Amino acid sequence: MDEEETAQLIQPVAKVELSGAAPAASAAPRTGEQVVNSVCGACHNAGVAGAPKTGDNAAWAVRFKDGLDGMVKIAMEGKGAMPPKGGGADLTELEITRAVVFMANKSGGSFKEPAAPAPAGGESAPAEAPAKS
Template sequence: MVVTNICAGCHGSGALNSPKIGDAGAWAPRIGQGFDTLVKNAINGIRSMPPRGGGADLTDKEVARAVAFLANKAGGKFTEPPLDK
């Protein structure tokens, strides 16, 4: 799974000052930016977060699903976009 294999590498422990999985306080201001902004920043990278979390072969949709998963673990209410068939 994308989150476990890639995103948790940093977000699991809060490495590089990343917002930790399940840390509502750290995620709240980020969630407040809205889903589209979060996805765009996750795809393009933001400060010490590399584009796609370093998962260069991830599709935009895979990244968007992982963003929804991470944010929702910390109080977000986003809908994971369905995977293409």
């Protein structure tokens, strides 16, 4: 066996290659329901580790005193067993806010879900489907 053949036989099973390009941003921010279904619901659907259970009006009523901004701040920074952004490191503040609004409104709240910001360059944002009641 020569050196090249030996090197090829003992190379790692996987390789990591870093490039200078950032990953492409998703086409549109996720809805609150999408974020809850993919991240937040893991704890908030069952009330894991003290998370206020979605639909538990009494548990959420206490949190409404902080207002939407206060609840979003807690979700962004984490609290107790909940890591920052609920563990969804790729979530934007808009997506977190939408998720908080979605869960809060399913639990007796009446917060307005924020719209996506208008795209840069003066283009109009695509129309969003109206929220379900």
